[in-house]
Each structure stands twice: as structure tokens, then as C-alpha cells.
Amino acid sequence: MRLTANRIAGILRSHGYRLTPQRHAVLKAIASSNGHLTPDAILERARSLRSDISRVSVYRTLDLLGQLNLVCRVHAPDGCRSYMMTRPTGHHHHLVCTGCGRTVDFADCTLTELESRLSSETGFRTTGHILEVYGVCPTCDGSAESD
Amino acid sequence: MRLTANRIAGILRSHGYRLTPQRHAVLKAIASSNGHLTPDAILERARSLRSDISRVSVYRTLDLLGQLNLVCRVHAPDGCRSYMMTRPTGHHHHLVCTGCGRTVDFADCTLTELESRLSSETGFRTTGHILEVYGVCPTCDGSAESD
DNA sequence: AATATAATAGAAACAGCGTATCAATTACTT
């Protein structure tokens, strides 16, 4: 289950951050999507909820949420600055629909073996990885696109 | 073994493209690195070989090389537009040093299982993936940084 | 070697994304 905008609002306040209408709109914008969103798409959605939101606030809110690990970035083939809500769990990866952007998380990551093998073969001390899997979701596979 | 600048020059010509001094300088700039380079870093290196190279030409050459699969993009945590020479082989991934950028390719990709499992679990028709592994190379692990 | 020509170059202007600065506003504490 993914974090709702309201729960995140509570988390923000518990960390001493203010809950402004702008932040709330950004939260709702991100939480209302089942896929990843670019900062620009987030701005657009947030503006439909509250018209007086600036681009700057979107970036600031994204930075803040990123620091608190409440949103995570999605690396798409055409750009690596899209965001979506982080699930409560820790390490995970994304299965991204290249048609509509719908994104599914998965947590079973089989890369620790690979990392240790690479480590012993190269002498590198491995520290992490990016993994994004791409595909076409059932809906998009039936031709029409949606979001 | 990685492609040399001269071999790539031959490939370009065999595809009907001209071998201009600018392109050659860009090729040498990329080939002379053992890591991934941003377009800006490539411009800088190419300029040290030949002063009259414009930023536009770097981008154009990168596009061309990308179409021919002679360079590939490296997704780093801070940006996804770095380039390095492609090895002659096909599907592969990168182990990237976060200290100096040195990059090692590896071809044993264990993700087809994961993809088919995800596919049957989600209904997505998987089409590919990005995988970049990060680490610290032996040199950088001994404190000083180099390139 | 000279010529023709299509490809390629750089200059300049532009567009988009993200950030820094700063005065005005406002969410929250008391």
C-alpha cells in the first residue's frame, strides 16, 4: 500500500515542517497518480488543485520529500527526473509502463549476488545500483493509452 | 576490448558519413577515457585536441554515434546523460565508480528470469531494463581521486 | 589536380529545466 497525501502531511509536521496549502497540493498531485510524474506534470496537477503554486515550490517540495524518502525518482529512458510516492518498505525497484507511465513496485531484488560477484572480479567495493524494468501494461497493450 | 577511435572512424565512413576533424576529435575524446563523460567534458577534451569545436558538434556527433550503437549512455545518480564507448558486444551493463567515474562493463545479465516473473505477476509485457551498478574502484578506495 | 556537391561545420538565437536571491506572506507557537 502506498502512502496517502494525508499521512505524508502528518509525517512532514512530525519532522517540524509546516503544512502549507502548496505542499499539500503537491502531495495530492503525486499521490493521485499511479505512475511517475515529471516536475512539470506535478506542477500542472497541483495547479489544478490550487492555482497559486509556483514551479519553485514544486522543486522545493520534491527536494524535501526526497530527503525524507517519501518520494523516489524514476529513471525513464528519456529522462531520469520523474517522481512517485515511495512505498513504506525500503529497497525496491520499478516496473514502468512505457505507454502510460503506470508504475508497479517490486521488492524482490536479486542483485546482491551479482554485486558480490562483480566486487570480487573487479575489486570495486559495490555500493548500490539503479534498476528499472520497462514494459507495456495490459491496458496499453490493448492499443488505447490512459493515465 | 573496446573500440578505438580509428576503428570507429572506419565504421563511420563505411556508413557513408564523413570523417571530419571535429568528429575525430570527439571520438578520441571519448575513446581516451576509461569512464563515462558528460557532453561538456567531451567538449572540453575534444577542444584540447582541436580548438575549433562547438558544443553543437559534440551533441550531433553523440547522436550519430548513439544511432550506430557506438556509444552508450550511462545513468549516474546525478544525471543520465553521460557517454562512453560501447564494447563490440551487445547487451551489457556498467559498474561505475562514484569516485572517478571509471566504468567497467559486464555482460552476464541475470534479469531475464526476473522479467518473466514480473510479467506473469503483473500482466505487463516487459520490454527491457536499465541496470547500473555503483561502487568505488580500488584506486579511489585508497582515498585519492583520479581519472 | 581541379571541380562539383552534398554533408557538415559554427554562430547565433532560442527554449526548457533547475537554482539562487530576496522581500512579502503565513503557519504555527505562545
Add this chain to the structure above:
DNA sequence: AAGTAATTGATACGCTGTTTCTATTATATT
């Protein structure tokens, strides 16, 4: 209700990448 520190938007800026256009040039042909 008032005080205050956090937060906001406006503005300006810088960086990255692209488009357009004219001049140049690598190559094929003679």
C-alpha cells in the same frame, strides 16, 4: 491575538540542449 521563523512567489540567472541558417569542407568524379 501577537510574534516569529519558515515558506512563499517573483525575478533573474545559469546550464543544457536544440533549431536555423549560412559558410565551409570532405569526398566523389572528372
